[in-house]
Amino acid sequence: MPGTEICSYCMVPAALFSIRTGTFIHPRHLRLIMKKQFIIGITGGFLGLVTALFVILSATSNDMTLSGVQAALFSSLGLMGAAIAKKETRFAGYMLIFSAVFITLSVPIANTLSLLYYYMPTVILLGIAGILCFMEPEEQQPEDL
Secondary structure, X not given: OOOOOEOOOOOOEHHHOOOOHHHOOOHHHHHHHOOHHHHHHHHHHHHHHHXXXXXXHOOOOHHHHHHHHHHHHHHHHHHHXXXXXXXXXXXXXXXXXXXXXXXXXXXXXXXXXXXXXXXXXXXXXXXXXXXXXXXXXXXOOOOOO
């Protein structure tokens, strides 16, 4: 049929899965596009950046500003870890776990633990994404003869 898009992987017409053919993603291929680690890691990273920006803008001392800047840097490390979670799963897991741990360690620099309540959702999301990276089985490389 002219004007009908067909999935190049499984040869199924796009009209079966979407109303508009321009937004066609075959359900079998969704797991190849986005993983749980990616979604949770990106959410945690952006939440960490927003929280760090809030802490920086509402800082009453230089130590709080330093804590916010460090949290922003470690949140960006978490974003990078989430971005490579599809290709380098183990390395991304280390990046996400380190990001969560170092955000937690950057809070006592401000001499107040009340900031920990702001950063706790970020730390939990990044930690969960890191743990999910380690729970995924490694793909076996085919041996060359």
